[in-house]
Amino acid sequence: xxxFDQGSSSDVLDVHERARFEQLVLPHLxxxxxxxxxxxxxxxxxxxxxxxxxLRAYRFFRGFHGGDARAWVLQIVRNTCYTWLxxxxxxxxxxxFDEELHPQQGASPESLAIAGDNRERLRRALETLPxxxxxxxxxxxxxxxxxxxxxxxxxxxxxxxxxALARARQRLQRALTxxxxxxxxxxx
Amino acid sequence: xxxxxxxxxxxxxxxxxxDAARSAEFERHLENCRExxxxxxxxxxxxxxxxxxxxxxxxxxxxxxxxRAELERGTSSPAKRWIPDWRWITAAASIVVVATxxxxxxxxxxxxxxxxxxxxTAAEMIDAHIRSLQPGHLTDIASTDQHTVKPWxxxxxxxxxxxxxxxxEGFPLVGGRLDVLAGxxxxxxxxxRRKHIINVFVLPTKEPDxxxxxxxxxQGYQWFHWRRQGMEYCAVSDVSLADLHELAQLIYQ
Numbered sequence: 001x002x003x004f005d006q007g008s009s010s011d012v013l014d015v016h017e018r019a020r021f022e023q024l025v026l027p028h029l030x031x032x033x034x035x036x037x038x039x040x041x042x043x044x045x046x047x048x049x050x051x052x053x054x055l056r057a058y059r060f061f062r063g064f065h066g067g068d069a070r071a072w073v074l075q076i077v078r079n080t081c082y083t084w085l086x087x088x089x090x091x092x093x094x095x096x097f098d099e100e101l102h103p104q105q106g107a108s109p110e111s112l113a114i115a116g117d118n119r120e121r122l123r124r125a126l127e128t129l130p131x132x133x134x135x136x137x138x139x140x141x142x143x144x145x146x147x148x149x150x151x152x153x154x155x156x157x158x159x160x161x162x163x164a165l166a167r168a169r170q171r172l173q174r175a176l177t178x179x180x181x182x183x184x185x186x187x188x
Numbered sequence: 189x190x191x192x193x194x195x196x197x198x199x200x201x202x203x204x205x206x207d208a209a210r211s212a213e214f215e216r217h218l219e220n221c222r223e224x225x226x227x228x229x230x231x232x233x234x235x236x237x238x239x240x241x242x243x244x245x246x247x248x249x250x251x252x253x254x255x256r257a258e259l260e261r262g263t264s265s266p267a268k269r270w271i272p273d274w275r276w277i278t279a280a281a282s283i284v285v286v287a288t289x290x291x292x293x294x295x296x297x298x299x300x301x302x303x304x305x306x307x308x309t310a311a312e313m314i315d316a317h318i319r320s321l322q323p324g325h326l327t328d329i330a331s332t333d334q335h336t337v338k339p340w341x342x343x344x345x346x347x348x349x350x351x352x353x354x355x356x357e358g359f360p361l362v363g364g365r366l367d368v369l370a371g372x373x374x375x376x377x378x379x380x381r382r383k384h385i386i387n388v389f390v391l392p393t394k395e396p397d398x399x400x401x402x403x404x405x406x407q408g409y410q411w412f413h414w415r416r417q418g419m420e421y422c423a424v425s426d427v428s429l430a431d432l433h434e435l436a437q438l439i440y441q
Contacts, residue, residue, distance in 0.1 A: 016405070020428075022259070023428045058258075162200045
């Protein structure tokens with residue numbers, strides 16, 4: 001794990017620390033929910049996981065000594081998401097690069113057809129990407145994170161953020177322009 | 189895709205993450221590379237669709253509430269933590285009497301012209317704050333601006349609390365109220381900070397000015413106390429400490 005020292009956990013913070021937590025970390029609840037929603041591809045699950053991550057952040061808050069609070073909390077959110085995925089959908093992580101063969105639960109064949117609706121198309125395309133590509137895109141394009149922040153959150157070396165984004169964007173573009181079946185057979 | 193630039197530097201350029209030299213280098217390359225020109229245009233349009241798509245998922249209000257409630261449970265109870273300290277302070281106060289503990293906790297108020305000591309304790313002040321939050325108890329006079337609140341105190345108190353609206357700084361004056369603390373009439377200025385209420389208790393004192401004392405806390409409420417120009421102030425709220433301190437400083441100036 002790179003980036004931040006999550007510090008030691010303590011179950012109970014006093015009122016001052018809570019005030020500081022509310023001031024520094026709670027404003028990033030939207031960011032936490034957004035990242036969790038895109039990593040888990042499910043709104044309900046993401047709310048549970050975002051909540052769990054926020055409470056973990058709260059327990060680890062003594063280990064946060066200032067700096068980029070958003071990146072700090074998003075790192076915890078991401079870790080919590082991956083732990084959740086390992087436990088609840090291990091197949092998804094193991095077969096990361098086969099994902100395009102198995103459009104996720106809830107994605108009916110009709111919805112994968114290129115719809116007129118741009119938003120829906122984008123959502124589907126983004127969801128077909130492997131989590132490691134999906135997360136850099138979400139962090140960069142939706143969350144507006146810098147490369148430095150992305151590196152800290154995802155624990156990838158800063159020098160590879162650019163190429164990770166390049167690949168993720170290529171994949172997204174292909175997912176948008178090609179039928180999923182063709183995509184899978186060609187890419188793999 | 190054959191051009192190496194299109195696979196790497198183009199993205200750094202798109203994201204504004206190239207340093208000046210590499211950025212200039214890429215721009216020179218762009219002049220001669222049709223592939224990169226096209227890719228850049230495509231990527232820019234993809235980015236703008238992503239950003240305009242409304243795909244950002246915000247936290248629902250219910251989750252916000254749940255988390256706050258959870259934090260509440262995970263926070264050490266200030267009442268519990270404070271009881272021993274407070275007892276100690278009370279005991280010390282009865283022995284030491286004078287204001288040596290003023291720095292530490294709620295100082296003894298200026299007792300006015302020879303009145304017997306009328307210590308108004310943190311407990312009394314927090315009670316008054318909580319009471320004010322009950323429906324219909326917050327203000328006696330609602331504020332349209334400081335000019336409606338200031339004259340309202342005239343004749344109701346034997347002093348004129350300084351009234352200022354800090355709406356521009358994010359602390360709108362909600363109104364004013366009379367309160368009685370330890371048998372003394374006290375003027376209260378009510379400010380809002382987002383959804384939080386801040387009560388500023390004001391009463392005259394003959395004690396010298398002090399800086400804003402370190403914060404106190406009890407039952408989850410925090411306060412700042414100071415004396416300035418013959419007035420004793422105490423700002424109390426459940427708002428964040430930083431916000432409360434900001435208001436204290438605004439009033440102090």
